[in-house]
Amino acid sequence: xxxFFLNKRLIILLVSIMVLVALIGFSLKERNELSxxxxxVKDTVVFMQSIVHKPAQFVAGFFENVNDLRHTYEENxxxxxxxxxxxxxxxxxESLKKENERLRELLNKKESLRDFVAIQATVIGRNPDRxxxxxxxxxxxxxxxxxxxxxITPQGxxxxxxxxxxxxxxxxxxxxxxRQNRISAFIQGDENVFGLIEGYDEEREALLLKxxxxxxxxxxxxxVFTSGLGGIFPKGLFIGxxxxxxxxxxxxxxxxxxxxxxxxxxxxxxxxxxRKIEMSQEEEGQ
Amino acid sequence: xxxLFLPSLVTVMxxxxxxxxxxxxxxxxxxxxLVPRMLLVLIVFITIFIGQTEGMTYGFIFGLLYDVAYTExxxxxxxxxxxxxxLIAKAMNVLHKNAWTASFFAIVxxxxxxxxxxxxxLVIGGTTMSVQxxxxxxxxxxxxxxxxxxxxxxxLLKQTLLKWHEKRDESSPV
Numbered sequence: 001x002x003x004f005f006l007n008k009r010l011i012i013l014l015v016s017i018m019v020l021v022a023l024i025g026f027s028l029k030e031r032n033e034l035s036x037x038x039x040x041v042k043d044t045v046v047f048m049q050s051i052v053h054k055p056a057q058f059v060a061g062f063f064e065n066v067n068d069l070r071h072t073y074e075e076n077x078x079x080x081x082x083x084x085x086x087x088x089x090x091x092x093x094e095s096l097k098k099e100n101e102r103l104r105e106l107l108n109k110k111e112s113l114r115d116f117v118a119i120q121a122t123v124i125g126r127n128p129d130r131x132x133x134x135x136x137x138x139x140x141x142x143x144x145x146x147x148x149x150x151x152i153t154p155q156g157x158x159x160x161x162x163x164x165x166x167x168x169x170x171x172x173x174x175x176x177x178x179r180q181n182r183i184s185a186f187i188q189g190d191e192n193v194f195g196l197i198e199g200y201d202e203e204r205e206a207l208l209l210k211x212x213x214x215x216x217x218x219x220x221x222x223x224v225f226t227s228g229l230g231g232i233f234p235k236g237l238f239i240g241x242x243x244x245x246x247x248x249x250x251x252x253x254x255x256x257x258x259x260x261x262x263x264x265x266x267x268x269x270x271x272x273x274x275r276k277i278e279m280s281q282e283e284e285g286q
Numbered sequence: 287x288x289x290l291f292l293p294s295l296v297t298v299m300x301x302x303x304x305x306x307x308x309x310x311x312x313x314x315x316x317x318x319x320l321v322p323r324m325l326l327v328l329i330v331f332i333t334i335f336i337g338q339t340e341g342m343t344y345g346f347i348f349g350l351l352y353d354v355a356y357t358e359x360x361x362x363x364x365x366x367x368x369x370x371x372x373l374i375a376k377a378m379n380v381l382h383k384n385a386w387t388a389s390f391f392a393i394v395x396x397x398x399x400x401x402x403x404x405x406x407x408l409v410i411g412g413t414t415m416s417v418q419x420x421x422x423x424x425x426x427x428x429x430x431x432x433x434x435x436x437x438x439x440x441x442l443l444k445q446t447l448l449k450w451h452e453k454r455d456e457s458s459p460v
Contacts, residue, residue, distance in 0.1 A: 016369075017365075019361065020362070023360040024360065045351065052298065052301045052302065056302070056306075126308035126311055128304045129356065129363075129403060134358075202414065
């Protein structure tokens with residue numbers, strides 16, 4: 001009799017391992033949409049989290065404020081210097097903007113890849129198991145968020161929307177390991193150099209910009225932006241600065257290490273970016 | 287203490303894990319990545335001081351919620367949490383129920399789940415972290431911080447759970 005029970009347990013264990021493997025395989029598959037069950041669970045969790053989040057943030061914010069106070073004097077001095085430069089910059093931007101508009105009218109080109117609508121969202125959670133770096137934000141498909149949209153902070157690009165439910169979305173950070181995480185980007189210079197951001201080097205904490213033509217001349221400190229050629233991202237979102245350039249393993253192209261401009265930790269508020277020019281093919285396909 | 291005390295305690299712990307990681311996301315000293323596993327500690331204590339059925343049920347439900355809401359890798363934690371609750375319940379058949387054994391099993395459970403999660407990530411290609419980096423930057427600091435926290439709260443948690451268990455039995459004699 002005991003042996004029979006032992007076998008039964010073994011069978012249950014084996015069956016559950018099989019189910020586990022099948023489920024993991026299922027969740028690794030590229031899915032366009034979550035099932036309604038997952039959406040429901042996510043929204044419920046996000047709803048409850050936003051209730052608990054407020055007091056938790058308040059407590060954490062208090063300690064942060066105390067810490068901030070200690071550096072106020074130095075920061076104030078630095079910011080005053082910045083402010084003077086800022087006024088100059090602003091007048092320059094204004095005049096450039098006007099000129100740009102005028103020229104656009106001349107060309108009769110109304111929309112640009114740069115135009116986007118910003119959706120403000122608050123981060124209310126992060127993947128606690130810390131293997132895949134994802135954030136949970138409180139805006140979802142009801143607010144116009146769609147899968148694969150770019151997500152930025154004022155410092156620069158931080159990632160893209162991985163999955164959406166009606167009232168929440170999961171943001172995958174650029175530092176997450178994902179082979180499908182490709183972003184078309186260019187290095188700003190006298191001549192713009194295009195490449196693809198593929199992958200993240202954990203040890204150097206740098207993004208890898210691959211497929212740069214072998215004869216392109218790139219210097220350290222050049223700035224990298226999204227190119228808008230990938231389909232969903234708008235053009236001109238700041239990604240980071242070039243840290244080092246090396247030849248790839250076959251010597252046919254170059255790889256640039258990009259120091260991301262945005263901090264991937266301590267993110268409280270993000271902007272989800274919706275491009276104004278939609279991909280016409282994709283819209284038809286849906 | 288009302289009947290809803292235990293479910294709400296576990297739920298709050300579940301929600302706090304994500305919020306704590308979000309609020310303190312910077313690695314400690316820029317190196318050490320601390321992973322909160324208090325939910326697992328709670329499940330271990332429930333298994334020991336309340337019962338196997340409760341432990342496995344909470345383990346499965348909240349493991350599944352963890353998978354769906356946070357990691358999007360379905361089944362991984364649901365399986366791990368319920369299996370751990372089962373194994374600990376079996377081990378408790380021959381051991382004394384006290385705060386020390388519970389603390390010991392909670393720490394062992396955290397260690398197992400950390401390695402398990404690492405193994406899964408390696409298999410599915412979710413990480414390229416070397417074993418040595420994992421051990422030094424994630425495993426040891428996580429285990430260390432949880433050992434301290436567990437030793438502080440173990441007795442209190444045990445008393446709370448036992449008290450709740452008694453109250454519940456009084457109100458619904460089966």
